[in-house]
């Protein structure tokens with residue numbers, strides 16, 4: 225399929241994991257990809273792997289100035305923005321007894337403040353074009369109440385409900401906004417935390433067995449980012465092998 229020819233897509237968290245997998249797929253289907261990550265070298269590596277029409281931008285999405293610079297670069301290199309995929313997030317593992325307010329704020333700053341800043345700036349550019357597809361990464365942990373990440377679970381619940389409100393606000397401009405709720409996915413990020421030891425437990429709960437990988441999540445994202453998904457907005461889609469059925 226070549227669903228994204230002529231489309232410009234900004235993808236946050238594009239240095240690795242699910243963000244990188246989404247960036248590669250959208251590019252493979254013809255999109256001009258702007259790979260964004262706080263890890264600028266990682267974003268550049270993704271852009272290099274894509275080759276051709278692509279730009280890498282280092283950005284701390286929790287910093288308003290950094291996001292303003294990002295969208296200045298987007299506006300400078302593309303005449304319009306069609307697709308915004310927000311994957312960047314902090315995925316912590318912190319025992320409840322060790323959770324501090326500073327740690328709570330560290331996660332909220334990126335996972336919610338950052339999402340707001342990206343959607344605020346991205347949707348302004350989309351409004352000018354009269355078209356847009358926003359896909360925000362929530363998590364199935366919001367339904368499961370997954371342990372050792374209470375602040376993350378709270379932030380991802382906010383991603384889902386914010387995305388619903390965003391759908392309402394942006395509908396008049398023909399911009400859709402939906403969220404994806406992956407289950408535990410085997411990524412470089414997860415492998416760096418004790419979440420990596422949860423795969424067997426998670427698999428036990430899944431309707432379909434196996435360990436989730438970024439490629440398992442990509443097709444749902446690409447569909448929601450496609451033109452033909454125009455009648456779907458404000459929705460949340462679990463992509464978790466049926467771990468959560470609600």
Ligand code: 4PL
Pocket residue numbers: 315363364365368370406407408419422426
């Ligand atoms: C079920 O989003 O959804 C671990 C780590 N287990 O980040 C997640 C589950 C994790 C999840 C998540």
